[in-house]
Amino acid sequence: MAEQEASTVGDSGGATRPTNEERLLAALRRGDEDAFRTLVDEHGPFLMRLALMHVPSRAIAEEVVQDTWLAVLNGIDRFEGRSSLRTWIASILLNTARTRGQRERRVLPFSFLLRRREEGRDEPAVDPDRFQSVRDSNPGHWARPPAEWDSPEERLSADETRRVLLETIAELPVRQREVIALRDISGWSAAEAREALGLSATNQRVLLHRARSNVRAALERHFEEEQLVR
Amino acid sequence: MSELEGPQMTCRELVEVITEYLEGTLPAEDRARFGRHLAGCEGCQAYLDQMRQTIGALGRLPPESLSVEAESKLVQAFRGWREGGKPHASP
Numbered sequence: 001m002a003e004q005e006a007s008t009v010g011d012s013g014g015a016t017r018p019t020n021e022e023r024l025l026a027a028l029r030r031g032d033e034d035a036f037r038t039l040v041d042e043h044g045p046f047l048m049r050l051a052l053m054h055v056p057s058r059a060i061a062e063e064v065v066q067d068t069w070l071a072v073l074n075g076i077d078r079f080e081g082r083s084s085l086r087t088w089i090a091s092i093l094l095n096t097a098r099t100r101g102q103r104e105r106r107v108l109p110f111s112f113l114l115r116r117r118e119e120g121r122d123e124p125a126v127d128p129d130r131f132q133s134v135r136d137s138n139p140g141h142w143a144r145p146p147a148e149w150d151s152p153e154e155r156l157s158a159d160e161t162r163r164v165l166l167e168t169i170a171e172l173p174v175r176q177r178e179v180i181a182l183r184d185i186s187g188w189s190a191a192e193a194r195e196a197l198g199l200s201a202t203n204q205r206v207l208l209h210r211a212r213s214n215v216r217a218a219l220e221r222h223f224e225e226e227q228l229v230r
Numbered sequence: 231m232s233e234l235e236g237p238q239m240t241c242r243e244l245v246e247v248i249t250e251y252l253e254g255t256l257p258a259e260d261r262a263r264f265g266r267h268l269a270g271c272e273g274c275q276a277y278l279d280q281m282r283q284t285i286g287a288l289g290r291l292p293p294e295s296l297s298v299e300a301e302s303k304l305v306q307a308f309r310g311w312r313e314g315g316k317p318h319a320s321p
Contacts, residue, residue, distance in 0.1 A: 031312040033305070040304060045293035052294065062300040069304055073311045125245045126277075140240030145273025146280055156287040165287060184288035190253060201255075209249035216284040 021085050029076055040069065043086055046186045047093050053170070053177045054094075054101035064100050068093040083195055086188075090196035094178070125213035149223055161222065168218040172211055179204060180211035236260075239267040244274050248281055 018026070027035035047068060051061035071092050079088055130144045155161055169177055175197075182193040194204045236259050244267055250256040251264050268274050296304070 033308060033312075036308045037305070040296075040301070044296055044301075048294035048296055058297075062296055065296060066300065066304055066307060070307055070311065073308065125248070126242075128242075131240075131242045140242040141271075142241045142273040145241075146276045148276050149280060149283060152283045156283055157290060161287065162291060165291065180288065184285050185291055187289055205249060205253060205255065208253075209246075212249060212281060212284060213245070215288070216280055219284055219287070220280065 022081070025076070025079070025081075025085070028073075039085075043089055046086075046182070047089065049181055049185060050090065050093055050178065051097050053174065053181060054097035060100065061097075064093065064097045067096050071096065084192060087192050087196040090182070091198070094196070123210060125209065126217070146220060155223065155226075156219075160226075161219070164218055164222045165215065168215050169211075172214060175199075176207050176211035176214070179207040180215065183208055184212070236263055239263040241267075241271060241274050241277075244268070244271075245277060248278065252281070252285075 024035045024039060028039065044065070047065050048061060051064040051068075052058065055061050055064060068089065072089055075092070079085070130142060132138050132141050132143045136143065149155065169180060172180070178197055179193055179199070182188045182196060183190070188196075190201070190204055190208075193199070194201060197204070199207070239260075244264060247256055247260060247264065251261065256264060268278065
């Protein structure tokens, strides 16, 4: 479910009135449990989603989320509101989850070559064989064009399709996974995703492009296979 | 098509700049080339549509959530923080 673009805008445009987020933060600093529960309800889903992308089990993901909230509480007096609350929380979660994920999986350190692979700069969005070659009549144009998907709303919300979406994302390089989770699953803006992930505008866009292109291709393959079975 | 409008975009190029197009970061000239190509290419129209459908489907995935046990542990942790870390918190 996409979260609202700006989840915590004040109810009037008055510059001096505190926003909902500021009121919640003030209540949290006073130790208000309802404020804490409200924040957990609001930000819990994307935190859990991000955590699951880095660690191998739900149980560990829940620990990562718990550690994140404790770090948020312990750091709350240092939060100055220069970034939005959710990008700040997300960056805490990602630090926690990456450290934990490395411990669990013994991931290799982030080398230059790995970074190139993560971004997939050399990877085409579409299999080159689907385009006409220089020897054909119209080089660079579709040889095997994509077909319109039939009744897409129905098929795209089927459980089977959701399984394909989640499996495809799980197999993406981790940076692509993080970007597509924040941008397309949680509906964050490019600016928020860049801030939470510490990416340049170009890197954010390249990662999003590779991730989306991979997911589209997986859906296309899935729908083609379904057609063959029918 | 005049030379001033730049070379025609190919389908192969279009699929690589589609994210910039959707993000609104494609430079004006390329945006115009994109639009001209799209108007005459059913394959790329279908591709753009598939890309939008893909993004839409990702946004409709059901939200993740903590288990009930994890949530109650979290509230316990909050109370511990309030008692331990914030002795001056309650008025």
